[in-house]
Amino acid sequence: MTSIRQSWLDIPVDSHFSLRNIPFGIISTAADPHRRPAVAIGNYALDLLEFSNSGGFRQSGFTNTSVFENPTLNAFGALGRAAHRLVRTYIQDILAASGPYPDLLERNHPLRERTLLPLSSVQNHLPLEIGDYTDFFVGRNHAYNCGVIFRGPDNALNPNYYHVPVGYHGRASSIVISGTPIKRPVGQILPDPTAVPKIPVLAPTQRLDYELEFAAFIATGNNMSERINVNDAEQHIFGYVLMNDWSARDVQAWEYVPLGPFTAKNFGTSISAWVVLSDALEPFRTKPLARPADAGDVLPYLKEKNEESVYDIELQVFYQTTDGDKAVISKGSTKYLLFSFAQMIAHHTVTGANLRPGDLIASGTISGEDSGSLGSLLEKSQAGKVHIAIGQSTRTFLQDGDTITFTAAADDGSGAGLVGFGKVTGTILAPDY
Amino acid sequence: MTSIRQSWLDIPVDSHFSLRNIPFGIISTAADPHRRPAVAIGNYALDLLEFSNSGGFRQSGFTNTSVFENPTLNAFGALGRAAHRLVRTYIQDILAASGPYPDLLERNHPLRERTLLPLSSVQNHLPLEIGDYTDFFVGRNHAYNCGVIFRGPDNALNPNYYHVPVGYHGRASSIVISGTPIKRPVGQILPDPTAVPKIPVLAPTQRLDYELEFAAFIATGNNMSERINVNDAEQHIFGYVLMNDWSARDVQAWEYVPLGPFTAKNFGTSISAWVVLSDALEPFRTKPLARPADAGDVLPYLKEKNEESVYDIELQVFYQTTDGDKAVISKGSTKYLLFSFAQMIAHHTVTGANLRPGDLIASGTISGEDSGSLGSLLEKSQAGKVHIAIGQSTRTFLQDGDTITFTAAADDGSGAGLVGFGKVTGTILAPDY
Structure with a gap:
């Protein structure tokens, strides 16, 4: 295929599904x-x-x-x-x-x-049956922004952050296809985090958030106790989807020490419907985020031969309020990752965990370098302090009836058309409480 | 069935699989x-x-x-x-x-x-196909002992501990049946945790441990966004197995902040082969661990009508070294839980996560009240400080060729026979490195 090949089908120039995509x-x-x-x-x-x-x-x-x-x-x-x-x-x-x-x-x-x-x-419908779902935390800007909010700029990133592609196992059963409504969760929340003793209440989350993520489906796995080499890891990937890792921040803050988020995130995770194959993304390779000089190098098992190990795909977050106000509130890119998916896979299997066809591996929230490219409301609202304008409305966190839609498409200006992901969208329903 | 009913089959008196078991x-x-x-x-x-x-x-x-x-x-x-x-x-x-x-x-x-x-x-073979696997941390004595080791007695338990049945999602793909060998994992480890800067190495774990756990298979699930009531939750359980949640403590210490254990535990988890149905355990009900007065009550969604919400089943940890030395190194009970499985299920679904048939929910490590009933080497060796005698050998953590076997059986002295779990056993293989 040359880059200017066209189809006999009438494909709109702004279609995400050009002849060079085929998701x-x-x-x-x-x-x-x-x-x-x-x-x-x-x-x-x-x-x-x-x-x-x-x-x-x-x-x-x-x-x-x-x-x-x-x-x-x-x-x-x-x-x-x-x-x-x-x-x-x-x-x-x-x-x-x-x-x-x-x-x-x-x-x-x-x-x-x-x-x-x-x-x-x-x-x-869900494109693959998902055995295990793993969510990483390798969107460094997001990790840094959250660290600043919770611990200040001096200790924003943990000492392991530049060495370990930090990740955790998420809930596979509640991964749903784009368009599935999300009911506002009711969970354990600490009404006043400064009060002593700390007595939680059961209440609808007041800090419901989205997380802008990019995720890879595993095509072929590995046997237990065998590692996947970082330079072979891309061969194990089927393709990519957009993901919204809905999160209840107040539930998360109370529950996450010491074993990580649990009920704050396992109530629902949305993915886009069409899996874009790795081959379709080849023209959009770029380098991951640079490592600061004092971070040193990664361990050899994470060292990649191909320096252009991530993709530059434009991400957009579209907010529609329950009152019909609309705005694109973020424009980012899938490139703002500290570790590539190949590195995530190499790390995932380093101690011998086996991946299986259909496993889903997500990047974690992806934020860009400036305030216009943030991947969560936690960051955009500075944990609820800043009101975000959406037409005539303002928001800190999601309200019932609000709809969040992520889109992503790559274009190299060649005229060969977009390689896009369509969208992942979800509307918040009132809690059942 | 009366409690003294016998079989026409010749069932040894010490068999775990008496007529009143039927796993x-x-x-x-x-x-x-x-x-x-x-x-x-x-x-x-x-x-x-x-x-x-x-x-x-x-x-x-x-x-x-x-x-x-x-x-x-x-x-x-x-x-x-x-x-x-x-x-x-x-x-x-x-x-x-x-x-x-x-x-x-x-x-x-x-x-x-x-x-x-x-x-x-x-x-x-694995008795059920496991969709999602969740590991809780409700063995309070274990949580306290680990807290003392890492943070001292004054801050041993986190402020959320008496309110939240703390849990996290584990790796389903690497759950294996009793008898499967476990290869010593190679992972990221910090050789000197006190050095600055913190530079990890890739090395075989030096602190390979077992965790003595009890786990429930889900029979019937719930729809996403619906909660399971704590007083209905036992109706969703198929039955129980023993579990060994193999853990690499040095990997865990380096990686677990802020999202919990990942490669330190996802390399392999062993379960016993026979699922003991809830009905078979009815005669062995007892109360969970008492709450300290200053912890207050649990939230209403965790309040159970039946106070005898856990089981008293004797647990044993049998150690056989690679040199053939043997010892029973722990005798405990499944009763040392702060929250019951019904409470774990109610909490697991509180924000709306859906459980499915075949999901596995584990208690976390169960330790008793004294040094003879601890559920991990981390606790028994005081994080490597105390050498444990096993015949002519001593150990702090597991060595290659060592075999760990858990057994569990309940007996009420009625003469009706044991309700036992058989065993979950695994031998450590040398690392592939």
Whole structure:
């Protein structure tokens, strides 16, 4: 594929799903509620099960088409990156103007009718069944900003921070697809953190927040007690999604010592529907955040041959209040990471933990360098001190009825179109209390 | 069933698997490597798939026998406690001397031959597929002992400890069945915690430890955003197993701030093979640890109607060194918990996290009141200061080739036999480094 290849399909210039993207997801429709794999292209989903059943892959060289009979992408993911590449480039060939297979789909209107479904007509589902979900904390700017809020600028980052890709295991069961409403959680909160003795109450969180994150699905895992080498780690990644790690800050503050966040975060985590494959992100590689001179180097098991180990994909946070006020309140990038996903994977497996196809690994909150690129309300509102303007409204934390939408898209100005993630969106419902 | 009912099978008096136990597991044999459900009785496993296929459940009133065709107990668990009770009491009737169905198994020697397999001939496998695994920290004596070691007696327990059943999400993928060897992990360690700057090395852990835990499998879950009431919570439990939460203390000390243990614990967690149902533990109820007067009461969502909300089951830690020295180094009880499993479940779901059939919830390390009942080497060795005698050997932490075995059994002296858990055992292998 050259960078200016176009499709015979009419793909809007601002579509996230250009010919050079081809992200994978799981769909159903009103006519067929059976969950099945698809790719997004322009304003359509290409139904891979129907396409495969109609012989669409016969000329592809891809023989494992039975994986498209599954209601998740785990089996496809587990085939490994060579298989993903084969299928993705073949689909690009099918969809390319003046491509090698014009009779297969472009001129086959009955098959187009059956397999190209308007995105507006499809329901998305979780793309993979998630075994374990791990959330890292390698968005250094976010870690620093939170550290300043809670401990002041001199001790903002813990001594281990520049050496350990800090992470923790999160809750897999409550990961939901974009569009799922989030009910305001009710949890243990300390009404007055300065009072003695410390007596909590059970109450709806008053500090409900979003966290802007980027996450990778594991394609192929490792055996227990075996490490994944940092320079092989990208081969284990299926692709990426956007994530909103909803967080109750008051619950978190009370519960997190000494074992980390628990009920403050396990009530719901939203992800975008379409998994953008690693290959589609190759043009957007860049270097991770520089290490300060006094931090020293990382340990050898975290040292990467490829210095451009993260991606520069523009992130946006769109806020819509329950009153209909709207604003883009943050513009950031996926590049503001101290450690790459390859480093996170190498560290995740260093003591021998086994990853499995479908595991989800998230970056932690990503904030940029300035106040316009922060990835959480905790940072934007300075823990509730600063009111954020959204049209005629102001906010410190989320109110019932508010909707948060993250979008992300990469563009290198080549004219070849966007490589985007669509969106991850969620609306806050009033608590059940 | 009366408490003195006996079986027509010859069950040794010290067997953990008396007629009043009937724990469930998953087995395979050399002759049939297909994984299938079974119950343990005396020195035998009763193959439930074969028994069911032979019409064994026709008179039981239990019609969902297709669940026994699964290679895990998730589907059986998901049927709920009434179904578990029906099947367990029916199997007790089948196995009881002078029981109502003597022709079904006792006098049917061909069926006995096919379904009653010597335990020595069966291979056990994980009894349920574990979606999410959560480890709590409600063994108060352990929490206090560790707090004293790290922070001194005045600040041993954090201010939230008596109000929050503290817990965190653990790694599900690396939970293994008893008998699986554990390779000594290699991880980030700070060689000299007092040096400045703090520069870690990658090295095999020098402080490999066990943690003596008790864990519950979830039978039936809850929907996201719905809470499980503390007084309904036991109805969601399938049964219990012993757990060894292997831990690398030096890795843990360096990594755990601020998000909790990660690579220090996710390399392997061992569980016993046979799930002891809640009903079998009813005779052994007792009260949890008393709350100190100045701790105040728990919040209403954690208040239980039944004061006897934990079990008194004797725990033993058996150490065998690589040189063959042997000793029972701890005798404790599952009763030393500040919060019951019902309270852990109520808290786990308080903000709306959904539990699913097969989820595993562990107590955290259980230590008794004195030095003979401690649940970890960290406590027994006072963080490496005290050498523990094991025959002719001494230890502070685990050495390669050492084997740790936990056993647990309850006995009320009624003569009706033990309700035991068998064992969870694991041997440490040399690191791959």
